[in-house]
Amino acid sequence: MNLLKGKRGIISGALDSNSIAWKVAEKAHAHGAQIVLTNAPIAMRMGEIKVLSAKIKAEIIPADATSVPDLTNLFTKSQEILEGKIDFVLHSIGMSPNVRKNLPYTDLNYDFYMKSIDISAMSLHKMLSVAYKMDALSEWASVVALSYIAAQRTYPFYNDMAEAKAMLESIVRSFGYHYGKAKKIRINSVSQSPTKTTAGSGIKGFGDFYTYADAISPLGNASAESCADYCITLFSDLTRMVTMQNLYHDGGYSTTGVSNEVMEKLANN
Numbered sequence: 100m101n102l103l104k105g106k107r108g109i110i111s112g113a114l115d116s117n118s119i120a121w122k123v124a125e126k127a128h129a130h131g132a133q134i135v136l137t138n139a140p141i142a143m144r145m146g147e148i149k150v151l152s153a154k155i156k157a158e159i160i161p162a163d164a165t166s167v168p169d170l171t172n173l174f175t176k177s178q179e180i181l182e183g184k185i186d187f188v189l190h191s192i193g194m195s196p197n198v199r200k201n202l203p204y205t206d207l208n209y210d211f212y213m214k215s216i217d218i219s220a221m222s223l224h225k226m227l228s229v230a231y232k233m234d235a236l237s238e239w240a241s242v243v244a245l246s247y248i249a250a251q252r253t254y255p256f257y258n259d260m261a262e263a264k265a266m267l268e269s270i271v272r273s274f275g276y277h278y279g280k281a282k283k284i285r286i287n288s289v290s291q292s293p294t295k296t297t298a299g300s301g302i303k304g305f306g307d308f309y310t311y312a313d314a315i316s317p318l319g320n321a322s323a324e325s326c327a328d329y330c331i332t333l334f335s336d337l338t339r340m341v342t343m344q345n346l347y348h349d350g351g352y353s354t355t356g357v358s359n360e361v362m363e364k365l366a367n368n
């Protein structure tokens with residue numbers, strides 16, 4: 100415990116108690132960090148974030164992650180509230196209007212496509228660029244973004260989010276270089292198992308795929324809670340030389356070809 104004692108962090112994306120970011124915020128608080136929570140203004144209306152805010156005594160600063168003025172306000176106010184530069188940032192943001200509207204990959208709406216990319220990938224660049232120009236992050240700060248293996252391999256149901264995640268991981272590498280050189284700041288993405296959250300469950304066929312991934316992975320699907328544990332280690336000083344990586348947190352899914360369990364299920368059909 101106390102891996103983050105004295106550290107100041109910004110955590111985006113806590114929508115409800117299922118959100119990966121919600122678990123990260125709870126654990127970061129338990130490990131001694133002081134936190135500011137942020138989410139899109141529309142998420143405030145749902146109100147649940149206020150429960151988390153009260154529980155971990157963290158202020159909320161609404162920010163649409165596609166808006167540079169909102170992000171500028173977020174980093175300005177966070178430094179005021181936390182009384183210093185920021186030591187860690189969680190980017191836990193994803194949304195595709197094409198997925199929401201169930202449009203097939205072969206017939207996407209291109210305005211929606213741009214929105215998917217802007218919200219789910221470019222927002223990381225905007226966050227980092229705002230922080231870079233304001234010099235809002237401390238030396239050896241750590242930034243983690245959440246990704247999915249559809250960035251590397253095709254998952255038909257993941258639709259245009261596949262491109263968004265590929266771009267997100269590329270920004271991790273590119274900005275990781277520049278921020279590493281400038282201030283020894285590290286940037287990584289965590290490629291997480293399918294997880295039962297609002298974003299996850301919004302994907303068509305998610306339930307069946309969740310069961311399949313669980314049966315393939317030798318350790319089973321990684322939960323939101325264990326993902327949060329992993330994020331805490333990446334924010335801590337114990338992983339100071341890890342940067343520009345896409346790190347699989349998936350119970351072994353990404354390196355398993357097939358499992359006996361899945362073979363047996365197919366044989367029984």
Ligand SMILES: NC(=O)c1ccc[n+]([C@@H]2O[C@H](COP(=O)([O-])OP(=O)(O)OC[C@H]3O[C@@H](n4cnc5c(N)ncnc54)[C@H](O)[C@@H]3O)[C@@H](O)[C@H]2O)c1
Nearest residue numbers: 112114118119139164192193245246293294296297298299
């Ligand atoms: N659930 C999964 O199966 C899974 C697997 C791998 C990676 N991820 C990734 O984890 C991250 C968190 O998702 P989650 O599964 O916890 O679901 P979630 O729905 O709880 O979180 C997604 C968050 O994105 C926020 N958001 C959407 N548009 C925004 C905007 N314009 N500005 C600011 N915030 C905005 C939402 O309000 C929400 O809090 C996402 O990047 C998601 O792609 C999820």
